[in-house]
Amino acid sequence: MSLAIQIEALTVSYGSKMILRNVYLDIQAGQIYGILGPNGAGKSTLFKAILELIEPNRGEIKVFGESLDDVRNRVAYIPQKDEVDWSFPATVQDVVLMGRYPYKKFYQVINKKDRAIADRVMDQIGISHLRSRQIGQLSGGQQQRVFIARALAQEADIMFLDEPFVGVDATTEAHIMDLLRSQAAEGKTFLMIHHDLSKVDEYFDQIVLLNKRIAAVGPSSTTFTEENIKRTYGPQSKLLDID
Amino acid sequence: MVEFLELIQSPWALRALAASVLVGLMLGMLGTFIVLRNMSLIGDALAHSVLPGVIIAFMMMGIHSLSLFIGAVVAGLICAFAITWIQKQGHAKNDAAIGIVYTAMFSIGVICISAISRKDGVHVDLKDFLFGNILGVSNEDLWLSSIIFVGIVLAILVFYRHLFLSTFQEAVAKVMGVKVDLVHYFLLLLLSFAVVASLRTVGIILVVAMLVTPASTALLLSNNMKRVIFISALLGMISAAGGLMLAIVWDTTPGPVMAVLSAVIYGLAVIFAPDRGKLAQWLHQRRLADKITTEDILKYLLKNGGVASRSHIANGLELGTSALRRQLSRMIGKGMLQQDAQGVVLTQVGEDRASQLIRAHRLWETYLVNQVGMTESQIHLEAEDQEHHLTEDVLDHVDELLGFPDTDPHGSPIPSKRTPLGTVLAQLSAGSKAIVKRRQLRHAAMQYLWESEIAPNSELEVLKVDGAQLTLRVDDQRTFSMSMDLAEQLQVIAE
Numbered sequence: 001m002s003l004a005i006q007i008e009a010l011t012v013s014y015g016s017k018m019i020l021r022n023v024y025l026d027i028q029a030g031q032i033y034g035i036l037g038p039n040g041a042g043k044s045t046l047f048k049a050i051l052e053l054i055e056p057n058r059g060e061i062k063v064f065g066e067s068l069d070d071v072r073n074r075v076a077y078i079p080q081k082d083e084v085d086w087s088f089p090a091t092v093q094d095v096v097l098m099g100r101y102p103y104k105k106f107y108q109v110i111n112k113k114d115r116a117i118a119d120r121v122m123d124q125i126g127i128s129h130l131r132s133r134q135i136g137q138l139s140g141g142q143q144q145r146v147f148i149a150r151a152l153a154q155e156a157d158i159m160f161l162d163e164p165f166v167g168v169d170a171t172t173e174a175h176i177m178d179l180l181r182s183q184a185a186e187g188k189t190f191l192m193i194h195h196d197l198s199k200v201d202e203y204f205d206q207i208v209l210l211n212k213r214i215a216a217v218g219p220s221s222t223t224f225t226e227e228n229i230k231r232t233y234g235p236q237s238k239l240l241d242i243d
Numbered sequence: 244m245v246e247f248l249e250l251i252q253s254p255w256a257l258r259a260l261a262a263s264v265l266v267g268l269m270l271g272m273l274g275t276f277i278v279l280r281n282m283s284l285i286g287d288a289l290a291h292s293v294l295p296g297v298i299i300a301f302m303m304m305g306i307h308s309l310s311l312f313i314g315a316v317v318a319g320l321i322c323a324f325a326i327t328w329i330q331k332q333g334h335a336k337n338d339a340a341i342g343i344v345y346t347a348m349f350s351i352g353v354i355c356i357s358a359i360s361r362k363d364g365v366h367v368d369l370k371d372f373l374f375g376n377i378l379g380v381s382n383e384d385l386w387l388s389s390i391i392f393v394g395i396v397l398a399i400l401v402f403y404r405h406l407f408l409s410t411f412q413e414a415v416a417k418v419m420g421v422k423v424d425l426v427h428y429f430l431l432l433l434l435s436f437a438v439v440a441s442l443r444t445v446g447i448i449l450v451v452a453m454l455v456t457p458a459s460t461a462l463l464l465s466n467n468m469k470r471v472i473f474i475s476a477l478l479g480m481i482s483a484a485g486g487l488m489l490a491i492v493w494d495t496t497p498g499p500v501m502a503v504l505s506a507v508i509y510g511l512a513v514i515f516a517p518d519r520g521k522l523a524q525w526l527h528q529r530r531l532a533d534k535i536t537t538e539d540i541l542k543y544l545l546k547n548g549g550v551a552s553r554s555h556i557a558n559g560l561e562l563g564t565s566a567l568r569r570q571l572s573r574m575i576g577k578g579m580l581q582q583d584a585q586g587v588v589l590t591q592v593g594e595d596r597a598s599q600l601i602r603a604h605r606l607w608e609t610y611l612v613n614q615v616g617m618t619e620s621q622i623h624l625e626a627e628d629q630e631h632h633l634t635e636d637v638l639d640h641v642d643e644l645l646g647f648p649d650t651d652p653h654g655s656p657i658p659s660k661r662t663p664l665g666t667v668l669a670q671l672s673a674g675s676k677a678i679v680k681r682r683q684l685r686h687a688a689m690q691y692l693w694e695s696e697i698a699p700n701s702e703l704e705v706l707k708v709d710g711a712q713l714t715l716r717v718d719d720q721r722t723f724s725m726s727m728d729l730a731e732q733l734q735v736i737a738e
Contacts, residue, residue, distance in 0.1 A: 051418045072420040079414055088279065088411050089468045098411075101404050102419045110404075134466035154419075171614070 003065070004029040004158055004189040005050060010059030012042070012049050019045045021213045023059070029157070032180060032190045034204035034220065036197070038233050041211040043193045044080070047160050051077055063158070073102045076151030080162045081143070086136035092146050093131040096122055099153030121152045125179070141172030148176065152183075161192040177203055200224050247492055256491065258385055259377040259444070263483035263497070265388045266444045267453065269395045269437045271479025274458035275472045276430060279410050283455045284338060285326065288345035289431060290438045290450035292322035294352030294372055297442065301367070302359055308383045312439050319435025322348055323428060349447075375446035375498040377487065388440040395433050399472070406430070407468060444483065445498040452502035453479055460509045463516040478508055535631050536562065536570050538600050541579065544589045545597035545665075545736060548700040550681035552586035588681060594665050602658045603630040603638055605651035610641050612652040619652050656737050666737055668703065668713070669730035676704045677735035685732040692733075695723070703735065 005027035012020040019042045027033060035043050048054045050061055052068050063071050076099075099121075100114040122128045125145050135143060144164050151159045165173050180190050184205070192204070200207060200220055207223050209215040215232040216223050250256060277286045296318025297311050304310040322344055329340035356369050371379070399406065409416040409423045416423050434454075441450050461475035486501030493500070514521050543559050544551055551559070557567050571587060574580045579593035589597065607626040611617045617625070633641075642648075642659070650656055656675070671677055681699035683689045692699070697717055707714040711727045725733075 048414075051414075053414055053417055069420070072418065075418060077415055077418040079412065083414070084412065085279075089462065089466050089471045090407075090411055091467060094407075094468065095411075098404075098408055098415075098419075101408055101421075104404065106401060106405070137466075169615075 002029045003027065004063070006060075006062045006065075007050070008060045010046075010049055010061065011057045012045055012054065012059075013057055018212065020049065020056075023214055025208065025214060025217065027158075027189065027191065028206070029189050030184055030187045031205040032184050032203065033192065034200055034207045035191060035193045035210060036200065036207055036232070037210035037215075041232075043210055044162055046210065047077070047162060047191070047193065051075070051160065073154065074157040075160070076154050076156035076158070077160045078144075078147045078151060078162065078164060081140070081166050084135075084143075086143070088135065090135055091132050092122070092127060092135065092138070093118065095135060095146050096131075096149045096153050099150040099155075102154060117155075118149075118153050121149045124152070125149045139172075140167035141169060141176070144168055144172075144176065148179070157187070158189045158191070161190065163193050163195060165194070165196070197229070247488075250491060251488065255378055255380070258380045258382070259487055259497070260484060261385055262377070262380045262388055262440075263444050263487045263501070264480050265392045266437075266441045267457075267479035267481070267483030267501075268476045269392050269479075270441060270450065270453040271457040271461075271476035272395065272399060272472055273430070273434055273437055274454040274456075274479070275461065275468075275475045276406055276410055277434065277454055278458040278462065280430075282430075283451065284341050285323075285431070286434060286454045287451035288326065288341045289319050289322055289434055290441075290447050291345045292348040293318050293435065293438050293442070294447055295348050295355060296321075296352075297372070297439075298352050298355040298359070298367075302355065308381070308387045311442075312387060312436075315439040315442075316432070316435050318348065319438065320428075320432065323431040323435075371446075372442065373446050373448050374496050375442065375444050375449075377444055377490075377497045380443050384443055391436045391440045395437060398429070398433055402426070402429070444487075445501055449498045449502045452505060453483065456502070456505040456509050457482060460505070460512045463509075463512045463519050478505065482508060531631075533570070533573075536560075536566075537574055537579075538596075538631055540570065540574065541589070541593055541597035542600055544580075544587065545594060545601070546678070548678045548681050548736060549589040549594065550583075550585055550587070550699060555586070585681075598658045598665060599635070600630055603633045605655060605657040606638055606641050606645070606648075607633060608651045608653070609645055609648050609657070613645060622652065658737075666735060667731055668705075668725075668733040668735050669727055671705045671735070671737060673705050673708050676702060676738040678702055678738060680734040680736060683732075683734050688729070688732045688734065691729055702738075 003026055005025070007023055007025040007027075010020055010023040010025075011018070023046070035046065037043050045054065049056050049059075050063070050068075061068070063075060068075065096118045097110055097114065100110060100117065103114075104110070119128070122131060125148065127142060127145055127149060130138060130142060130146075135146060138146065148159075148161075148164075164176065168176070184190060194200070194203070201224060204220045206218065207220045208217050209223070209228055209232040211232050216228040251260070274286075277283060293315040296314035296316070298314075300310045300314025325344045326340050329335055329343065330337050335343060352372075353369060356367050356372075360367055368376075405416075405421050405426050408419065409421050409426045413423050416426075438447075438450055441453065445453055457478035458471075458475045460478050461471045464474055465471050482505035483501050486504045487497045489504065490497035490500040512520065515523075517523055539560055540556060543556060547555070553564075553567065553571070556562070556571075557564055562570070571580065574593070575582060575587075577592075578590060579596060580587045581590055582588075604626045607629050608622045611622045611625060612619065647659065648657055665680065666677075668677065679692065679697060679699055679701045683692070697703075701718050704716045704719075705713065706716055706722065713725045713727060713730050714722065715725060716722045
């Protein structure tokens with residue numbers, strides 16, 4: 001299996017506060033990863049460090065064996081819902097077409113081929129009928145699908161999803177998971193920050209249990225154990241409503 | 244009027260008008276990005292900071308458009324970098340950093356003005372910089388403004404995607420490889436160009452008005468970025484040109500009139516904008532409230548066997564008499580109700596609509612229990628609220644999703660398109676209950692009800708179905724039998 005991401009000795013701190021401590025992590029291609037851990041465990045920080053949105057104190061990160069700058073087209077980031085200005089004057093189609101921006105030099109325009117790709121993706125995700133809606137006029141599930149559509153239009157090979165299921169109903173959540181699974185079968189890699197511990201086995205091929213440092217990594221079937229959860233969330237964890 | 248027309252045709256007025264139009268357009272376009280990026284305060288700071296640059300350039304080279312331009316741009320960039328530097332050092336809060344920089348720079352400009360006035364005996368009026376001096380627009384100024392205008396339009400066209408994406412989601416733009424810091428400074432550079440062009444028309448103090456107000460108005464009027472930019476430019480132009488003409492008529496300084504005019508347009512948009520305006524929202528709320536009352540009345544009537552007196556409705560739904568009168572006459576007008584001696588009666592149209600509502604309510608309750616996992620005690624109020632908003636389309640989907648259920652979680656039948664709630668007694672099975680409808684289609688049924696002393700609205704419970712015979716209990720009191728033939732004709736509403 002080929003490696004999508006390699007992280008070595010990653011340490012990040014804000015001021016004097018250590019957020020991530022000496023993280024070593026290999027992410028395999030074609031898998032759906034769940035990043036789990038308590039609040040303040042550094043889950044979003046891990047994403048931001050890989051995506052070079054923050055400067056780490058130390059550590060080396062390779063994406064598909066190269067530095068991020070060389071593979072930006074292949075990487076898509078879907079931030080948390082509350083980081084989006086939903087009143088922004090952008091339509092569904094505008095957002096999906098943004099997926100084509102990385103392929104354009106500044107003098108090139110969005111052409112027929114780009115529009116055809118956006119159309120195909122919107123069809124695939126089932127949001128074609130919403131194309132001229134402003135993004136604030138969508139349901140939570142539709143909003144999330146728009147951003148996934150943008151990542152697909154970008155033909156990205158890795159997607160970073162920061163809590164994509166906040167404010168999304170159970171039916172849509174299942175639809176989105178089906179979609180991600182079919183994409184993973186085609187070799188795409190997904191990293192998803194997730195809060196709900198109830199469906200971990202069902203959703204993820206691999207899990208990363210994180211609390212400032214890596215507590216456990218591996219296939220969810222063998223890694224998602226009571227012992228590992230306690231190591232991550234602390235011995236008095238009340239989140240353990242699992243068998 | 245004739246005087247005004249003559250005045251407006253004089254060369255200085257035409258130059259002033261052209262300059263105003265250009266400034267209105269360019270500030271309107273840039274303003275869209277400035278407002279969406281929450282940079283209004285930086286825009287204001289930049290405008291103020293240009294003053295020392297202009298004055299120092301004037302001290303060095305005299306009045307010359309190009310030197311003033313260069314001085315202004317340099318000052319603008321110093322301001323932008325100084326603000327960012329202080330913010331990154333973390334010594335001061337973001338907006339405090341802006342305040343520190345621009346007040347200091349503006350003050351340096353004011354000190355320089357008094358210095359040259361004293362030394363060289365040249366009269367430079369601070370007021371001209373603060374509020375503009377439209378009479379002083381020279382051909383050279385106009386050329387410079389035109390070039391700046393074309394430059395800004397080209398920059399927005401070429402870098403539209405960079406501006407759009409980095410304004411919408413900075414982090415995503417960064418991941419996609421957009422140099423967002425560069426975009427930020429580029430925008431500030433364009434803005435300092437625009438400020439220079441605006442010095443003569445609106446002046447330093449009011450640049451921010453022309454930058455922020457038309458853009459905010461445009462954002463109320465459209466949801467589409469390209470249209471927002473276009474509308475903002477258009478409104479900027481209208482405010483600037485209109486403000487100039489009004490100022491000529493009233494013989495006052497144009498800048499403030501432009502600012503007030505753009506604010507008035509904003510105020511009108513706040514009230515009258517098609518979707519987000521207060522009036523549209525108020526009408527929408529009112530229509531929604533009317534719709535909900537109408538539908539509550541329909542349901543109330545159906546559950547009472549299709550008839551009720553006005554006072555019963557008023558009490559049952561806690562409605563004021565005048566509101567009820569208005570509502571009922573509208574419903575009669577729409578053919579949902581008829582007035583008769585005992586009160587208002589549901590027509591077929593009204594009954595169908597009421598039946599639809601009950602379908603919505605009961606399907607939604609079933610959905611909440613089966614799919615969402617809520618408990619029976621939680622669902623009624625939820626459905627009471629939602630029933631008014633669910634479309635036929637959505638309901639058909641929900642119905643299919645649930646596998647076309649016959650009853651809701653409370654055990655009440657869900658009317659479907661095939662079996663409406665209003666039915667005949669013979670359709671009911673043993674154990675179910677129904678209310679006798681006031682409006683009977685067959686005379687024989689009316690006759691029978693009259694003879695057996697069963698009042699409309701009576702509750703019937705089917706005890707036993709036995710071939711041609713039906714055993715019933717009326718109002719939990721007496722029991723009696725009815726032939727199937729008659730039951731086929733008796734209109735009831737299943738409970």
